[in-house]
Amino acid sequence: MPSADNEGKAAPHRDALLSFGLESTHLQALHALLSELSVTAAATRLGRTQPTLSKSLRRLRRHFGDPLLERGGNSYRLTAFGERLRPLVAAAVTAVDRTFAAETTFSPETSTRTFTIVSSDHGIVTAGAELLRRVRGPAPGVGLRFQPVSAELLEHEDKYLRTVDGVLLPHGYLSLASFADVHTDRWVCVVSADNKSVGDELTRQDLERLPWIATFADRAGRPPAWRQLELLGITPRVVAVADSFLVVPRLVRGTDTIGVVPGRVAAAQDGDGIRVLEFPFEMVSLTEAFWWHPMHDADPGHRWLRGVLGAVDFDMVASAAIFDLFAGLITTPPSAAAQNGPLLDVTTLEPYGVIGAIAPFNWPPIHTAGKLAPALAVGNAVVLKPPEQAPLSVLRLIELIELIELIELIELIEGSFLTTWSTSYRAATRSAQRSPRTRSSGRSPSPAPRPRGCPC
The missing domain is CATH 3.40.190.10 (Periplasmic binding protein-like II)
Structure with a gap:
């Protein structure tokens, strides 16, 4: 019971007490000491004095009945008990940090939250880079921290997933968590x-x-x-x-x-x-998925992250569908004839020559495919300008096109549109004259007029 003298007065400030009489400052000190293996380095990391950390180390040694750090030559190393303790302490610190960083609402534009994602190297290459690109635009203050997959994840799945925001890993490894498929492969x-x-x-x-x-x-x-x-x-x-x-x-x-x-x-x-x-x-197909602990289901920031991840592969899937559609149309006869009384109407389709295309910053792979596929299908060459705000996915699409030897028909403009247009136009015109559709027809190509303004 509070005394009469203290009634109505604010309690003196002190860190929240943890179990066994230790304070939260001891948890932070223990984490720094087990990570840095040096009192001096731990003090620098926490912004405290060395005597303060030495005092905390003595208190922790008495509590655990173990020295935690022992000298080995000119440096310190963890004791066997310290080695066992280190991952537990790291998980505890992460849990505390996540608890006090929790938000009732989430605004990507103003948030400074860092999401921790465990991922295989394959996951980082195929989804991580695209995720970072999509996060940087609408959420400039949000950070991503990628960690490698460890044996602890596979052995203690439920416990481990409580300490991170999620895992990028194919199906077949995890089973206890919520998940959302990101992309498929073979x-x-x-x-x-x-x-x-x-x-x-x-x-x-x-x-x-x-x-x-x-x-x-x-x-x-x-x-x-x-x-x-x-x-x-x-x-x-x-x-x-x-x-x-x-x-x-x-x-x-x-x-x-x-x-x-x-x-x-x-x-x-x-x-x-x-x-x-x-x-x-x-x-069996390879389906890369984002896995998370169900405790994150209602987290507004986590829901936003899952929404961003869900759209990572949509661009490429939709782009591939566009190319598939127009690839099938290539086999359509390029001309048509219709009887109009005593007259025979003949419609002949010929390549325009050179098409100018400017990809917008929103959904750039899909819009790029929508411009490239129909133009290439009928034998045109294309001068393509990627969006300056989001060029990487378009450049990756062009790399894939290069693998099927269609790159001769595409001239890519990187940088200022006006300063490189004339050079790219001349190069694309030469490409159009080498178009496979033109060669097979046995006719000389029609002169390719200069694209007017920004036609696409």
Whole structure:
């Protein structure tokens, strides 16, 4: 009961007490000491004096009955108990920080929140970079922190997911969390381009006899494609282990080994000393998903992040559908005839020549595909200006087009539109004259008029 002298007075300020009589300052000190392995470095990190941290260390040592830090040569190292304690302390500090950083509302324009996402290297390459691009525009103060996948995530899924905002990982690894699919891919095999023991198509015998490069050190980390091989009675003979899908194509180069990687990883290095081959049977698809603990379901900031992630792959899927549509129209006869009484009306479609296209900053891949696909389908060349505010996805689309040798028909303008238009126009005009549609018709191309203004 408060005394009469203190009634009506504010209680003196002090940190909230934790269990066992320790204060929150002790938790912060413990985290810094176990991370920095030095009283001096921990004091600098927390902005405190060294005597203050030394006092906290003595108090923590008495509480745990363990020195926590012990000298090893000219430096300190953690005791065995300190090693066990470090991940627990890190999780506790994260939980406290997240508790007091929680918001009842979320405004992307003004928020300074940092989202922590655990991701495989494949997830960062295929979704992380696009996520960062989409976040930077509407939410300039929001930060993203990417952490690598650890064994602790796979072994203690529920507990680990409470300490982060989410995980970018394919289906087949996690099972207890909420999730939203981000994009799909396929599993493919990669072998060295000079591996003469492998033909143009893989066989089951190839998969059984070739030495494999794996991307996991323990069975819990096996990708779904690997598990499918085992279910089919194929036990790959592992001769090397790499913790990254990105390095597998480089490791197989110049060797007799084989590896399995996502199709998007393989496409980026196809032809660079490797061959990309399909499995001889249908494989389970690779679906990259964003996983989170259900405790985040109602978090307004987290809902915003999930919405941004949900749109990451939509651009490319929609762009591919546009190209598929106009690719099918290429086979449509380029002319039509109709009887009009005694007259025969003939309509002949010919390429315009050079088309100028300016992609807007909103949904740039979709709008770019909508301009490129119909123009290329009828044999035009295109002068393309990506949006200055969001050029990267358009540049990536052009890189993919380059893989199918259509790049001769596209001239890309990077930077000022007016200063480079004339040079790009001349180059595109030359490309139009080499158009495959023009060559097959046996006719000389019509003179390509200068695009008027900004026609697209």
